Amino acid sequence: MFFDGNYAKACNYMKDHKLIPNMLHKSRFNRQLHNLEMLMKDLFHQVGMILKETSDCTEYLLDSFPVPICDNIRIFHVKLIKSEDFRGYIASKKRYFYGV
Numbered sequence: 001m002f003f004d005g006n007y008a009k010a011c012n013y014m015k016d017h018k019l020i021p022n023m024l025h026k027s028r029f030n031r032q033l034h035n036l037e038m039l040m041k042d043l044f045h046q047v048g049m050i051l052k053e054t055s056d057c058t059e060y061l062l063d064s065f066p067v068p069i070c071d072n073i074r075i076f077h078v079k080l081i082k083s084e085d086f087r088g089y090i091a092s093k094k095r096y097f098y099g100v
Helices: 007-016 026-035 038-056 071-076
Strands: 069-073 087-089 095-099
Touching: 007 026, 026 038, 069 071, 071 095
Parallel strands: none
Antiparallel strands: 069 095, 087 095
């Protein structure tokens, strides 16, 4: 939140201020972070199931917003997503993008 999602800046800050004296290097931290992906998905799934079981409501509201991976100017160079299913339009910004 304070470093705009830049893990390297956050790690350097924690190391410089001795908050975590044996801070992992950027590449090792990144690998460990990616290893947690399945654990985080499972955790959110379990929390969702608990909330679903404890709630007596049968209607849910899902708020979503587009997450662009690539802007329109770079669409022809995108390598992550090739399908037109992931091409969208952000009406508020009046631009196309690839993303979810």
